[in-house]
Structure formats: C-alpha cells, structure tokens
Amino acid sequence: MTPGERFTVAEAPAVTPPPAPARRPDRGTRTQLPSSPWLFLAPGLLIVAAFSLYPFLSTVAHSFTDARTLTAGQFVGGANYRELIHDAMFWTGLRNSLLYVLGVVPLLVMLPLLLAMLVQRRLPGITFFRAAFYTPVVASVVVVGLIWVWLLDDRGLINALLEGLGFGKVGFLSDPWLLLLSAMAVTVWKGLGYYMIIYLAALANVPRELHEACAVDGAGAVRRFLTVTVPAVRSTMVLVAALSSVAAFKVFSEVYLMAGPTGGPGGEDTTLVMLVQQVGTGLSGRVGYASALSVVVFVLTLGLMLLVLRANRKEDA
Amino acid sequence: MRISRRRAAATTAALVTSALALTACGSSGGAGGSDSASGKVEGRVTFQTWNLKANFKKYFEGVIADFENKYPDAEVRWVDQPAEGYPEKLSADAAGGTLPDVVNVSPDLAYPLAKAGLALDLEKTAGKYRGEYLDGAWESHRMPGMTGVYAFPWYLNTGPMFYSKELFTKAGLDPERPPTSYDQLFKDAVTMARKSDRKIAMLAGTPSIEDFGRYGVRLMNARGTEFTFNEPKGVELLKHYKELYTAGALDSQALTAQAESAGRKFQQQSVAMNPGSALDLENFKKEAPGLYRHIGITDAVNNTGKANMYVQGLMVNAQSKVKPAAVAFAHFVTGKKNQMAFAKKVTIFPSTKGSLDDPYFTKEDGTDATRVRVASAKSLKTAVNYTPVLLSDQMKTVLRNAVAKAVQGKQSPRAALDGAVAECNRLLKTA
Numbered sequence: 001m002t003p004g005e006r007f008t009v010a011e012a013p014a015v016t017p018p019p020a021p022a023r024r025p026d027r028g029t030r031t032q033l034p035s036s037p038w039l040f041l042a043p044g045l046l047i048v049a050a051f052s053l054y055p056f057l058s059t060v061a062h063s064f065t066d067a068r069t070l071t072a073g074q075f076v077g078g079a080n081y082r083e084l085i086h087d088a089m090f091w092t093g094l095r096n097s098l099l100y101v102l103g104v105v106p107l108l109v110m111l112p113l114l115l116a117m118l119v120q121r122r123l124p125g126i127t128f129f130r131a132a133f134y135t136p137v138v139a140s141v142v143v144v145g146l147i148w149v150w151l152l153d154d155r156g157l158i159n160a161l162l163e164g165l166g167f168g169k170v171g172f173l174s175d176p177w178l179l180l181l182s183a184m185a186v187t188v189w190k191g192l193g194y195y196m197i198i199y200l201a202a203l204a205n206v207p208r209e210l211h212e213a214c215a216v217d218g219a220g221a222v223r224r225f226l227t228v229t230v231p232a233v234r235s236t237m238v239l240v241a242a243l244s245s246v247a248a249f250k251v252f253s254e255v256y257l258m259a260g261p262t263g264g265p266g267g268e269d270t271t272l273v274m275l276v277q278q279v280g281t282g283l284s285g286r287v288g289y290a291s292a293l294s295v296v297v298f299v300l301t302l303g304l305m306l307l308v309l310r311a312n313r314k315e316d317a
Numbered sequence: 318m319r320i321s322r323r324r325a326a327a328t329t330a331a332l333v334t335s336a337l338a339l340t341a342c343g344s345s346g347g348a349g350g351s352d353s354a355s356g357k358v359e360g361r362v363t364f365q366t367w368n369l370k371a372n373f374k375k376y377f378e379g380v381i382a383d384f385e386n387k388y389p390d391a392e393v394r395w396v397d398q399p400a401e402g403y404p405e406k407l408s409a410d411a412a413g414g415t416l417p418d419v420v421n422v423s424p425d426l427a428y429p430l431a432k433a434g435l436a437l438d439l440e441k442t443a444g445k446y447r448g449e450y451l452d453g454a455w456e457s458h459r460m461p462g463m464t465g466v467y468a469f470p471w472y473l474n475t476g477p478m479f480y481s482k483e484l485f486t487k488a489g490l491d492p493e494r495p496p497t498s499y500d501q502l503f504k505d506a507v508t509m510a511r512k513s514d515r516k517i518a519m520l521a522g523t524p525s526i527e528d529f530g531r532y533g534v535r536l537m538n539a540r541g542t543e544f545t546f547n548e549p550k551g552v553e554l555l556k557h558y559k560e561l562y563t564a565g566a567l568d569s570q571a572l573t574a575q576a577e578s579a580g581r582k583f584q585q586q587s588v589a590m591n592p593g594s595a596l597d598l599e600n601f602k603k604e605a606p607g608l609y610r611h612i613g614i615t616d617a618v619n620n621t622g623k624a625n626m627y628v629q630g631l632m633v634n635a636q637s638k639v640k641p642a643a644v645a646f647a648h649f650v651t652g653k654k655n656q657m658a659f660a661k662k663v664t665i666f667p668s669t670k671g672s673l674d675d676p677y678f679t680k681e682d683g684t685d686a687t688r689v690r691v692a693s694a695k696s697l698k699t700a701v702n703y704t705p706v707l708l709s710d711q712m713k714t715v716l717r718n719a720v721a722k723a724v725q726g727k728q729s730p731r732a733a734l735d736g737a738v739a740e741c742n743r744l745l746k747t748a
Contacts, residue, residue, distance in 0.1 A: 066747065068748070069408050069411075069412065069429070070408070070411055070412070070429055070430065070432070070433035070435070071432075071433055153570070154568075154569055154570060154587070155582075155585060155587055171569055171570075173570050173573065174569045174570045174572065174573070179573075259573055260573040260574070260575060261575070261714070262573070262714050262717050262718055262721070264572075264573060265572035265573055265721040265722075265725060266572070266718045266719075266721035266722040266725065266727065267714070267718040267721075278710075278711060278714055279711060281404075281405055281408070281710075282404045282405065282408060282709065282710040282711070283404050283407060283408050283411070283426060283429035283430065283709075284429050284709035284710065284711065284748060285408065285711075286711070286747075
C-alpha cells in the first residue's frame with residue numbers, strides 16, 4: 001500500500017487465524033514458565049510489601065486503636081478521627097501545610113524553568129553556575145536549615161544589613177508568619193536546582209527550529225517563551241507541580257529547624273507532619289492518634305496529587 | 318482488640334516509610350523472665366550511656382576493666398548514644414526488644430519504661446543497697462502509682478546562673494550584686510532592656526516546668542493525679558514574663574529558643590543571664606574568652622529555698638538475660654568509689670551518702686570552678702527535682718505553647734494555663 005491510500009473494511013487484511021497448538025517441546029528444549037515474570041518481580045514486590053504496603057496497612061489499623069509507644073492498643077473505633085476534628089493543632093497544621101503548598105509550588109514551577117533557560121545557554125563558565133545552583137540540592141537539609149537560621153537571626157547577617165541600610169530589625173525567626181515565609185523561602189532555595197535539572201532535560205527536547213520560526217515571524221523573547229517553550233515543557237511543569245506539591249504538603253525539616261520542635265511561637269507554624277512527629281514519638285508517644293493523623297495526611301496528599309493530574313488532563317482535552 | 322507486639326513495632330516503619338512521620342513506636346510491655354537478680358554474676362552485659370563517650374572514654378573503660386577483674390565470668394559491652402534523639406532511641410530499642418541490660422536514664426525517661434514493665438524494680442531485687450544512696454536520690458526513681466524504685470541513682474547536678482558583669486555595669490546595675498529573688502530579677506531585667514535601648518535582654522528563654530517549680534508553683538496535686546500549675550502563683554509568673562517580653566527584657570526569639578540557642582546568645586552577649594552548669598565554664602574559656610573575663614556566677618533564683626536537682630540513674634532491663642550481672646554492674650558503676658572518681662573528672666555530684674561531705678565538695682581554693690562546685694554541692698543537699706516524672710514530651714510542648722501565647726498576649730495567662738492544665742490532665746488520663 002502506497003502512502004495516501006486508505007483502508008476500507010473490504011480491503012482490510014484478514015484476521016490471521018490463531019496458530020495451531022505448539023508441539024510438545026522435545027526433551028532438553030527450554031520452556032518459559034508462566035510464572036517466570038513473577039519470579040523476577042518477587043524481590044521488588046517483597047520489599048514493597050514489607051516496607052511500604054504492610055506498614056501502610058498497619059498504620060491504618062493502628063489509627064483505630066489507642067496504642068502508645070510502649071503499650072499495646074485497644075480498638076477504639078473512630079475515636080482518634082473524632083478527636084482530630086476537635087484538635088485545634090490539627091487545623092493549625094492543616095492550614096500551614098496548605099499555605100506551604102500555595103506559597104511554594106507556583107515558585108517551584110516557574111523559577112527553576114527560568115533558571116534552566118538561563119543556564120541552558122552555552123556560555124563560558126556556565127557549568128560552574130549549573131553546579132552552583134545545584135549545590136543546595138545535595139547539601140544536607142540540616143546544614144541548610146542551620147545556615148539560614150544564622151542568617152535570619154536577630155543578630156544575623158541579613159538583619160545586620162537591614163540595620164546598616166537604616167531599616168529596623170525584622171523578626172524573621174520570632175514572628176509566626178515571617179517564620180513560615182522564611183521556611184518557604186528556604187524550601188524554594190533548596191529545591192530550585194533539583195527542578196532546574198528536570199527542566200534542562202525537557203528544554204533539550206524543544207526543537208530549535210520552532211524558536212527560529214517564531215523569531216522569523218517577529219515574536220519577541222516573551223512571546224517565544226509563552227508560545228513555544230511553555231507548551232513544549234507543559235507536561236514537565238505538571239510533573240514538577242505534582243512533585244513539589246506533595247513535598248510541600250509533607251514539609252518537616254525546614255520548619256522544624258527554623259521554628260523549633262514546638263513549631264514556632266505557640267505552635268503556630270506547626271505543619272501536619274510536624275504534628276505527627278510531636279504526637280507520635282518519644283517514650284509516651286500516642287501511636288494510635290499519630291497513625292490517624294498520618295492516614296489523613298496520606299488521603300490529603302493523594303487528593304492533591306489527583307487534583308494536579310486532573311487539571312492536566314482537562315488542559316489536554 | 319489487642320494489638321500484638323510485632324504489629325505495634327511495625328507502625329514505626331509505617332510512619333517512617335510512608336514519609337508521614339518520624340516516629341518510633343513500640344511494643345506492649347510485660348517483663349520477661351523472673352525478677353530475681355540473685356545468682357552468679359556472669360554473662361555479657363550491654364551498658365548504654367547518654368553522650369558520655371566523647372569526653373569520658375578512659376574513665377568508663379577503667380570502670381569496666383575493674384568490674385571484669387572483680388567478676389571474671391562477666392563481660393561488659395559499652396555503647397554510647399548521642400544526646401540528640403535519645404528518647405527516640407530508647408523507644409525503638411524498647412519496641413524492638415533490644416533494650417540494653419543497663420541503661421542511663423533520667424526519672425522521666427524511666428517512668429514509661431517502668432510502666433511498660435521494662436525496668437527492674439530495684440527496691441525488690443536490690444533493696445539491700447538502698448542505704449548507700451542519699452534518700453532523696455533513691456526516691457527520685459520511685460514512680461507515681463507504682464510500687465518500687467526503677468533505677469540506681471547515679472550522678473546529680475544543679476545549675477548556677479551565669480551573668481555578664483560587663484553588661485550589668487553598662488546597664489547601671491551592680492555587677493557584684495546579681496538578682497537573688499524573682500522580684501529583683503524582673504526589676505533588673507526591665508532596667509537592662511531600657512538602658513540598652515532593648516538591645517540587651519536579661520533572659521533568653523521562657524519559663525519551663527522547673528521555673529514554675531522554683532517560683533513556688535504547685536505543679537501536681539498530692540496524689541500525683543492532676544497537674545495544678547494553673548494556680549494563681551503560676552498565673553503571676555506568666556504575667557511577669559509577659560511584662561518582660563513587652564519591655565524587651567526577654568529575647569525576641571525566646572519563644573522558639575532551645576537551650577543551645579539561648580546559650581549561644583549568652584556567649585554572643587546579647588543576653589545577660591543564662592542558666593548552666595560548672596561544665597560551661599570551660600566552654601566559655603575556650604569559645605567566648607571575652608565573656609569569660611567578665612563572667613559572674615550566682616545561684617539560680619528561687620522562691621522555695623530549694624534548688625533544682627537534675628538526676629541521672631542506671632536502669633536495669635527487666636527482660637535482661639543476665640540480670641544478676643546487670644544489677645551488679647549498675648551497682649558497681651553507681652557505687653561510692655566510682656561516682657567519686659567520676660565527679661573528679663567532671664563537675665557532677667555523687668548520689669552516694671557522705672560523698673558530698675568530702676573536702677573536694679566543701680573547700681574552696683579561690684578559683685571560680687571550685688566556688689561553683691562547693692556552692693552547688695551545698696545546694697544539692699536540699700535540692701529537689703522539680704520536673705514531674707509524669708510530664709511527657711507532648712505535655713512539655715503543650716505547656717511551652719501556652720506560655721508563648723500568654724507572653725505574646727494572644728491569650729491571658731490565666732486562660733493559657735487553664736488550657737494547658739486541662740490538656741495535660743487529659744493526656745495524663747489517656748496515658
């Protein structure tokens with residue numbers, strides 16, 4: 001059939017009849033057992049079952065008990081979930097986790113893309129900048145947190161600069177809202193390089209001809225960015241949005257390091273995962289209640305993920 | 318529904334693996350084996366300390382060698398855990414059935430372990446040694462609602478307050494007359510903030526449960542069944558701290574400060590007073606020589622006439638397979654001779670009877686180090702451990718959050734403390 005010809009029903013090739021049953025293999029011939037793919041998958045499945053599935057199911061089971069760290073639990077039905085609804089700290093944690101998503105995700109979707117476009121150019125010394133932007137990603141979050149605590153301290157470098165410029169001190173680490181914003185800034189700073197690498201891979205696949213054609217048509221840099229780059233990396237942007245929103249919703253280290261173990265003054269910067277840690281750890285930890293909180297975090301994270309993917313599908317349609 | 322021990326332990330993995338928590342959980346208790354500690358001292362004893370290896374390796378190796386010489390059939394394996402996350406490490410060990418035979422604990426850590434049946438009742442099994450220890454120290458490991466004593470008392474400590482004479486002078490305060498009462502402390506703190514234009518705060522931390530105790534607040538009822546720190550005296554203390562915060566006499570980051578960050582601010586001289594121990598003097602000498610030249614040392618203020626006593630103990634695992642050896646070793650380490658030797662290596666205080674009457678703890682040689690040591694040893698004779706053993710980490714967080722809300726003015730001190738007491742009592746009942 002030459003190009004341009006179309007199939008018609010009549011012309012469609014006849015369905016090939018199923019092959020006759022294979023002859024019984026001779027002795028010594030290798031046969032593929034139907035279970036062999038499962039044998040290859042077994043080690044991985046076992047690991048997933050032991051370290052993800054079973055603990056997950058166990059957490060769900062424990063969320064219906066009053067188990068503590070060192071004492072076995074009794075079944076208490078939905079008591080933990082009812083308690084959670086009346087727990088002011090849960091709502092504070094939920095508010096902060098959602099704010100974190102709203103504050104961090106748009107920046108982590110856009111800024112790394114701009115950064116990737118910047119370092120994508122083949123300029124002398126550009127590898128140094130690529131490495132420099134990536135350095136925070138490989139640095140330990142504890143080290144990063146401590147450095148920023150020192151920078152943002154009342155007597156830290158940033159406040160010294162602000163004072164030198166005639167502004168007053170800013171309570172980055174004492175005001176609950178500024179503390180949360182500071183933690184968000186650290187998350188964005190630390191995440192930029194990671195997502196930049198993902199965007200760099202995506203940008204490498206954008207055909208140069210499209211940009212050239214667009215430029216010939218008189219489009220400026222902004223126009224080319226909106227009409228060529230963004231559509232080309234849109235699926236990567238969705239991926240980054242999904243990954244960063246899940247990470248932001250589960251944030252722990254940055255807030256813990258900057259706001260302290262109580263979650264800021266009066267616990268006002270506590271996030272949901274910090275609450276799980278506060279409630280569920282230690283020798284007197286309330287494992288049952290912490291499990292209920294964990295299940296809620298799981299459901300909300302899953303919901304968030306589905307929301308992002310659904311938004312992507314709508315745009316595709 | 319009873320949850321099996323294995324399933325309970327798996328929850329730890331669940332919380333961690335699903336990245337939803339950084340928790341450890343555990344097992345049901347139930348002592349394994351008999352409670353008897355009599356028998357031949359033999360077998361391998363695992364001994365766990367709490368952040369002591371870095372500085373005292375030689376001392377402990379000597380003690381272990383002495384013990385092994387005395388009991389040739391016994392062997393000691395020493396493990397040391399870092400200070401950070403020590404309760405979590407204990408939780409994981411207790412849950413996994415890998416708790417060492419002899420464990421360094423404070424009374425509040427010993428309580429949940431004893432309640433879960435993991436700590437050996439030493440009054441029952443080793444009561445013959447009771448007379449060797451100070452009565453208060455022996456009693457410090459008696460747990461409310463339980464009979465028995467669950468750890469050998471080990472070393473004691475109490476902390477003086479350090480202050481910067483230079484900052485006192487700059488604020489027009491007499492550097493030789495630091496505050497000795499809470500009223501004087503609050504007055505001097507406001508003066509300091511005013512004179513330094515709010516640049517120097519007197520204190521860097523909000524009041525903890527020990528401060529409530531030192532202020533004279535009754536922390537629990539006599540039966541130990543309910544917290545009572547919301548009584549008028551507690552409210553009064555919080556009102557004072559709120560005034561300090563408003564005046565700039567309490568560091569602006571005090572509401573999130575931890576002991577280390579408060580210590581750092583004191584070393585940077587942005588805070589004029591900070592609690593510590595004699596051990597800190599050496600640190601100041603090395604890390605903040607400018608401060609060390611002007612360091613002042615005074616007793617921590619209290620309204621009760623009794624200083625706070627920090628107690629460390631050695632608990633014997635009730636499930637140990639080498640109980641006689643474990644009890645013998647815990648007693649050996651906490652014995653008069655070894656405690657005295659340890660006290661001479663570092664400024665801690667022995668819990669054995671008569672040790673504090675040793676000239677080492679009663680005679681000054683004119684140096685700051687001996688002055689702190691002698692004063693601390695003297696105050697320890699009447700000191701009390703203000704931290705109730707029933708106060709869990711979660712309850713401490715509840716109190717800290719309530720204090721922060723009151724100090725910031727987001728809640729009245731009365732409402733904040735009422736809420737904290739109600740929540741702590743609720744947690745106590747569900748424990």
